Amino acid sequence: AQSVTQLDSQVPVFEEAPVELRCNYSSSVSVYLFWYVQYPNQGLQLLLKYLSGSTLVKGINGFEAEFNKSQTSFHLRKPSVHISDTAEYFCAVSESETSGSRLTFGEGTQLTVNP
């Protein structure tokens, strides 16, 4: 069975500063990796996903993530954050084609961008 650990439950940063949200996963098989964002009182929106190929993945809103197989990590980064990036961010994995829609999520990281 797979598991996901988000290493920081809360990350406060100042506007225009860079940010990294850390995610580690555990699985005995190959995985697909995702980052979702959740704004207050809303559902989840996909930021980016890693399926195969290049380990650097670019997503929406200027976010990117790097897949590191040896460290089983998939950290999310943004070079300069805005107030509007304040939200909760979830890292998720799905194990294989056969697991279908079953996503396993991390506990979430609350990103707070201060002026």
Place this chain on the structure above:
Amino acid sequence: KAGVTQTPRYLIKTRGQQVTLSCSPISGHRSVSWYQQTPGQGLQFLFEYFSETQRNKGNFPGRFSGRQFSNSRSEMNVSTLELGDSALYLCASRSVPGKGTDTQYFGPGTRLTVL
């Protein structure tokens, strides 16, 4: 194209009652999954439906059930509600199941409060 819609958005019930939540997937999407989100347990997979059949099920008691109709709309039902069932219930749709590469699109959720 309209997104995933969930009704109702908010619901208040008392212990022992039952509740039915509804989800309409994105037009053309045939797979619907349900997730429960709570502060204590985070995001947990409930089940997935495709072609009116349950394909995958999470680790929840039998009080949690679901179904899918021929138009791909899905409902989930929780019987004999407990205080711990208070949560945000999220529905996600994707075009076809069994493909981990397919993006899941989430609805805004139904906030269930059990008193």
